[in-house]
Amino acid sequence: MKIAVAGTGYVGLSVALLLSQHNEVHALDIVPEKVAMLNAGKSPIVDTEITRFLDGNQSGDRPLDFHVTLDPAQAYTGADYAIIATPTNYDPQKNYFDTSSVEAAIAAVREHDPDAWIVIKSTIPVGYTAKLREELGDRRILFSPEFLREGHALYDNLHPSRIVAGAPQDDEEAVEAAHRFVELLSQGAEPSEHERMNPDGTEGIPELVVGTTEAEAIKLFANTYLALRVAYFNELDTYAESRGLSTREIIKGVCLDPRIRDDYNNPSFGYGGYCLPKDTKQLLANYDKVPQNLIEAIVDSNTTRKDFIATEILELVARAKASGVADPVVGVYRLTMKAGSDNFRQSAIQGVMKRIKGKGVTVLVYEPTLDQPDFFGSEVTHDLAAFKQRADVIVSNRWSDDLADVKDKVYTRDLFKRD
Numbered sequence: 281m282k283i284a285v286a287g288t289g290y291v292g293l294s295v296a297l298l299l300s301q302h303n304e305v306h307a308l309d310i311v312p313e314k315v316a317m318l319n320a321g322k323s324p325i326v327d328t329e330i331t332r333f334l335d336g337n338q339s340g341d342r343p344l345d346f347h348v349t350l351d352p353a354q355a356y357t358g359a360d361y362a363i364i365a366t367p368t369n370y371d372p373q374k375n376y377f378d379t380s381s382v383e384a385a386i387a388a389v390r391e392h393d394p395d396a397w398i399v400i401k402s403t404i405p406v407g408y409t410a411k412l413r414e415e416l417g418d419r420r421i422l423f424s425p426e427f428l429r430e431g432h433a434l435y436d437n438l439h440p441s442r443i444v445a446g447a448p449q450d451d452e453e454a455v456e457a458a459h460r461f462v463e464l465l466s467q468g469a470e471p472s473e474h475e476r477m478n479p480d481g482t483e484g485i486p487e488l489v490v491g492t493t494e495a496e497a498i499k500l501f502a503n504t505y506l507a508l509r510v511a512y513f514n515e516l517d518t519y520a521e522s523r524g525l526s527t528r529e530i531i532k533g534v535c536l537d538p539r540i541r542d543d544y545n546n547p548s549f550g551y552g553g554y555c556l557p558k559d560t561k562q563l564l565a566n567y568d569k570v571p572q573n574l575i576e577a578i579v580d581s582n583t584t585r586k587d588f589i590a591t592e593i594l595e596l597v598a599r600a601k602a603s604g605v606a607d608p609v610v611g612v613y614r615l616t617m618k619a620g621s622d623n624f625r626q627s628a629i630q631g632v633m634k635r636i637k638g639k640g641v642t643v644l645v646y647e648p649t650l651d652q653p654d655f656f657g658s659e660v661t662h663d664l665a666a667f668k669q670r671a672d673v674i675v676s677n678r679w680s681d682d683l684a685d686v687k688d689k690v691y692t693r694d695l696f697k698r699d
């Protein structure tokens with residue numbers, strides 16, 4: 281089967297490699313450097329499994345049938361499925377996702393292939409696919425939410441917690457196409473630990489074919505729940521810190537309840553990354569005229585948390601000043617969202633930086649992956665020893681053993697050294 285994939289980012293690249301174990305896959309990107317890198321067998325993103333696959337060390341004996349191109353005719357002509365994995369950034373002006381790249385990719389597919397089943401894997405507003413099908417008069421557009429984590433992009437596709445596809449339930453052919461798409465993803469998966477853990481007692485990868493609007497809602501509600509959980513333990517930490525209590529002990533006692541579970545509960549500077557900040561805002565926008573309290577609170581809570589963290593750091597700066605340092609330097613250790621992540625889209629530390637810089641604090645950034653002398657006016661260094669020496673206070677969203685020798689300078693809320 282020929283499958284085209286538009287976009288070779290975290291989602292597109294991992295899905296393309298997964299499917300190229302059993303299908304002829306043509307991935308297309310509009311950035312020539314990315315295409316050149318992939319054609320040279322190099323991954324543009326840090327991901328152990330993607331690198332393993334690109335090195336030809338996938339499981340099984342079959343070579344990958346994987347091609348990368350800038351040419352829409354090569355990618356899309358004759359494809360049975362065309363998967364759309366392009367960005368959907370949140371547009372603060374419109375208070376909605378900017379879906380223009382999805383629309384551009386769909387137009388390009390249709391120019392070369394009127395019949396392919398288009399499967400949108402980008403995260404989109406609730407109701408988007410149904411609206412687009414109607415606007416374009418095109419019934420061959422489906423949606424399948426993507427649940428991968430950055431840093432584990434291909435791993436999460438090889439070991440999916442579930443596979444969900446959306447198709448209009450009154451269109452038998454579309455429902456069948458959605459089932460076939462689920463089978464394709466499932467065929468590429470490796471035996472998963474989740475097989476033994478299905479909450480409903482079933483075995484195997486849980487599969488769900490639902491309406492496209494329900495599938496879109498599943499994605500946004502899942503990410504908003506994850507954001508809620510981060511925000512909840514962060515607010516617990518804010519309370520404990522403000523009252524001089526041990527966050528660690530409280531979280532431990534709370535999470536011994538098996539319904540609450542002892543995971544995904546490590547305090548941080550706020551939820552960040554490409555998806556949670558924008559997906560929560562999009563879900564809130566979708567609530568238009570529908571009563572709610574929680575969704576808005578989840579969005580607001582992240583701002584309150586960053587305000588609180590910034591206030592705590594400013595207190596440390598004030599203390600340094602009181603002890604005789606004229607212009608204390610706050611060192612930001614890494615701009616990344618979390619340990620193991622290789623990008624810093626919407627990382628919480630940036631929000632904290634903005635706040636303390638707004639109060640006139642000098643910030644020095646240690647970020648070895650950033651090849652530029654400054655970041656929004658703050659000096660960037662790759663010299664860890666000089667960074668540790670020059671910074672009076674070091675802030676780090678996630679602890680690193682790199683900082684062990686200066687731990688008295690470090691401010692972090694990473695209590696459990698995970699997530």
Ligand SMILES: NC(=O)c1ccc[n+]([C@@H]2O[C@H](COP(=O)([O-])OP(=O)(O)OC[C@H]3O[C@@H](n4cnc5c(N)ncnc54)[C@H](O)[C@@H]3O)[C@@H](O)[C@H]2O)c1
Pocket residue numbers: 286287288289290291292308309310311314365366367368381382384385401402403404426427428429430554555
């Ligand atoms: N990153 C994640 O963890 C994650 C998880 C689940 C869902 N998603 C969603 O998936 C979508 C993609 O996210 P990502 O992280 O893979 O993005 P990304 O920025 O890593 O990759 C997107 C790629 O699409 C390319 N592109 C842009 N316009 C194009 C076009 N018209 N045709 C072909 N390629 C084009 C870009 O050059 C880029 O390489 C977003 O909607 C995101 O919300 C992301």
